[in-house]
Amino acid sequence: xxxxxxxxxxxxxxxxxxxxxxxxxxxxxxxxxxxxxxxxxxxxxxxxxxxxxxxxxxxxxxxxxxxxxxxxxxxxxxxxxxxxxxxxxxxxxxxxxxxxxxxxxxxxxxxxxxxxxxxxxxxxxxxxxxxxxxxxxxxxxxxxxxxxxxxxxxxxxxxxxxxxxxxxxxxxxxxxxxxxxxxxxxxxxxxxxxxxxxxxxxxxxxxxxxxxxxxxxxxxxxxxxxxxxxxxxxxxxxxxxxxxxxxxxxxxxxxxxxxx
Amino acid sequence: xxxxxxxxxxxxxxxxxxxxxxxxxxxxxxxxxxxxxxxxxxxxxxxxxxxxxxxxxxxxxxxxxxxxxxxxxxxxxxxxxxxxxxxxxxxxxxxxxxxxxxxxxxxxxxxxxxxxxxxxxxxxxxxxxxxxxxxxxxxxxxxxxxxxxxxxxxxxxxxxxxxxxxxxxxxxxxxxxxxxxxxxxxxxxxxxxxxxxxxxxxxxxxxxxxxxxxxxxxxxxxxxxxxxxxxxxxxxxxxxxxxxxxxxxxxxxxxxxxxxxxxxxxxxxxxxxxxxxxxxxxxxxxxxxxxxxxxxxxxxxxxxxxxxxxxxxxxxxxxxxxxxxxxxxxxxxxxxxxxxxxxxxxxxxxxxxxxxxxxxxxxxxxxxxxxxxxxxxxxxxxxxxxxxxxxxxxxxxxxxxxxxxxxxxx
Numbered sequence: 001x002x003x004x005x006x007x008x009x010x011x012x013x014x015x016x017x018x019x020x021x022x023x024x025x026x027x028x029x030x031x032x033x034x035x036x037x038x039x040x041x042x043x044x045x046x047x048x049x050x051x052x053x054x055x056x057x058x059x060x061x062x063x064x065x066x067x068x069x070x071x072x073x074x075x076x077x078x079x080x081x082x083x084x085x086x087x088x089x090x091x092x093x094x095x096x097x098x099x100x101x102x103x104x105x106x107x108x109x110x111x112x113x114x115x116x117x118x119x120x121x122x123x124x125x126x127x128x129x130x131x132x133x134x135x136x137x138x139x140x141x142x143x144x145x146x147x148x149x150x151x152x153x154x155x156x157x158x159x160x161x162x163x164x165x166x167x168x169x170x171x172x173x174x175x176x177x178x179x180x181x182x183x184x185x186x187x188x189x190x191x192x193x194x195x196x197x198x199x200x201x202x203x204x205x206x207x208x209x210x211x212x213x214x215x216x217x218x219x220x221x222x223x224x225x226x227x228x229x230x231x232x233x234x235x236x237x238x239x240x241x242x243x244x245x246x247x248x249x250x251x252x253x254x255x256x257x258x259x260x
Numbered sequence: 261x262x263x264x265x266x267x268x269x270x271x272x273x274x275x276x277x278x279x280x281x282x283x284x285x286x287x288x289x290x291x292x293x294x295x296x297x298x299x300x301x302x303x304x305x306x307x308x309x310x311x312x313x314x315x316x317x318x319x320x321x322x323x324x325x326x327x328x329x330x331x332x333x334x335x336x337x338x339x340x341x342x343x344x345x346x347x348x349x350x351x352x353x354x355x356x357x358x359x360x361x362x363x364x365x366x367x368x369x370x371x372x373x374x375x376x377x378x379x380x381x382x383x384x385x386x387x388x389x390x391x392x393x394x395x396x397x398x399x400x401x402x403x404x405x406x407x408x409x410x411x412x413x414x415x416x417x418x419x420x421x422x423x424x425x426x427x428x429x430x431x432x433x434x435x436x437x438x439x440x441x442x443x444x445x446x447x448x449x450x451x452x453x454x455x456x457x458x459x460x461x462x463x464x465x466x467x468x469x470x471x472x473x474x475x476x477x478x479x480x481x482x483x484x485x486x487x488x489x490x491x492x493x494x495x496x497x498x499x500x501x502x503x504x505x506x507x508x509x510x511x512x513x514x515x516x517x518x519x520x521x522x523x524x525x526x527x528x529x530x531x532x533x534x535x536x537x538x539x540x541x542x543x544x545x546x547x548x549x550x551x552x553x554x555x556x557x558x559x560x561x562x563x564x565x566x567x568x569x570x571x572x573x574x575x576x577x578x579x580x581x582x583x584x585x586x587x588x589x590x591x592x593x594x595x596x597x598x599x600x601x602x603x604x605x606x607x608x609x610x611x612x613x614x615x616x617x618x619x620x621x622x623x624x625x626x627x628x629x630x631x632x633x634x635x636x637x638x639x640x641x642x643x644x645x646x647x648x649x650x651x652x653x654x655x656x657x658x659x660x661x662x663x664x665x666x667x668x669x670x
Contacts, residue, residue, distance in 0.1 A: 191324055
């Protein structure tokens with residue numbers, strides 16, 4: 001199977017994010033492979049391990065985003081491609097989707113395209129849906145389990161995680177799948193993978209290489225960003241001899257606080 | 261001169277960091293209180309390749325360099341000392357000795373399964389009555405045809421009840437003029453008749469690990485289990501310490517970092533006299549000192565690792581790194597408890613465990629006093645490095661990473 005996984009480089013979730021002069025800053029916090037995307041990479045690798053094939057990781061971002069791609073390679077992806085162009089610096093989710101779709105079209109046609117459910121930085125959670133739309137492929141979002149992939153029959157059956165429960169959905173291949181953290185436990189890179197990744201030369205594709213005449217224009221801009229006032233919270237441990245006693249105490253406290 | 265870690269090193273560091281933080285940190289306090297080792301730790305370290313990190317691929321290892329070993333130890337001890345102790349005995353004191361001194365047959369029989377994590381290895385030098393005074397040991401090995409018969413007891417042995425293979429040093433020539441030349445090293449398998457072991461409880465620290473005694477009562481091992489020549493045991497043991505101490509130095513550096521991180525976090529949260537305690541200069545002084553010690557200790561162990569990679573003898577540099585880092589980690593842990601005040605004295609915070617764990621390392625693998633004498637000895641010209649018949653091989657990426665078939669063909 002031909003599998004593509006779209007990833008993003010984000011600040012580490014432990015980063016202290018501040019807003020200065022209407023711009024977001026995470027200081028010198030390390031940049032990592034978007035934690036949600038680790039689940040997508042893992043699922044891509046598991047699909048390949050079950051059915052054979054080739055996994056390509058692609059990312060839109062600055063030169064530094066190669067580090068995130070190297071993490072994907074170290075986990076076991078076969079190939080990685082960075083899409084980078086100064087004209088894309090202000091890309092919104094739709095422009096990103098158009099660029100990713102152009103990149104996918106340049107590759108051998110994939111059977112499955114995996115995404116994480118969102119990025120931990122801008123967190124729009126839109127890019128996967130817009131990419132599916134631009135490519136004209138079915139979208140399976142909020143996927144918490146893959147029940148069956150049938151490459152010969154050209155179909156996939158998944159469980160979507162909804163607030164009410166789980167929903168079983170089938171789609172024809174090729175399809176776009178965005179996964180939640182319930183789907184798997186991402187592996188650590190292996191030492192052999194680390195060696196392979198550190199030696200890998202990751203090609204960079206710019207707008208021209210994608211065959212696009214110009215960078216897609218962003219329709220959404222964030223001219224200024226405000227930091228919201230922090231709400232002060234405190235944590236109170238409810239203790240008790242038995243679960244029942246603890247529950248009773250908890251209920252009393254919730255009533256007292258007028259939560260219930 | 262280049263102080264930069266390679267991309268490969270950074271990825272190794274992150275991988276080991278993520279493992280320790282995600283899989284060990286959440287439950288380590290409970291295991292420490294239980295005085296027991298999490299049964300998942302050794303199998304997971306084996307699966308992930310950490311137990312064979314710097315052993316060539318053709319011997320079942322991962323083919324990384326000695327600096328990667330140091331970085332792994334730093335990350336492991338930043339979570340708990342017991343994790344790093346595994347690397348000290350399994351890798352530093354045993355597997356690396358097999359790489360350095362072992363015959364091809366010994367490497368195939370012992371090193372390959374150890375590097376794959378299928379067998380766990382430990383080191384038996386210290387005895388109930390012989391620590392710093394190695395030559396005072398009572399363990400004996402008597403040649404009997406094609407076998408040796410081992411008798412004696414080893415004490416304070418890390419992984420005593422977990423290990424499958426012990427590197428065991430015993431006296432083979434009690435009449436030697438210099439008792440150091442009467443010792444020989446062996447590999448003793450834990451499943452041989454006459455081998456018994458047990459853990460020591462009620463230790464001050466490293467409670468989530470295994471530390472114990474191992475006894476040999478008329479244990480028969482084939483001559484093929486002798487590591488090196490007869491009479492070479494002391495030299496082999498000292499060369500093992502060059503590697504074990506390296507892991508201790510790197511680990512203690514991680515412990516200083518853990519103390520620093522815990523102290524910074526707490527100092528920014530806790531307020532006294534109307535401001536965060538991080539705004540008080542005497543707290544700042546403690547934190548500044550931890551920064552100073554962390555960075556100095558790190559440079560010292562990385563230099564030792566760099567020398568190992570080059571194949572340069574590093575007895576002096578490794579001793580210095582171990583001495584400095586362990587003394588500094590004990591001090592950092594004590595000060596981290598002080599920064600936390602009364603809370604630091606309770607098991608609610610990690611720093612009391614850090615303090616208990618840090619004390620062992622200024623005793624084992626050369627007490628701080630022994631390292632003081634070693635450093636003075638070098639400075640005063642009273643000590644030089646004797647040549648070894650087998651040196652630790654320099655790191656050669658192509659050779660280390662070659663698959664067994666390729667390696668055999670070349």
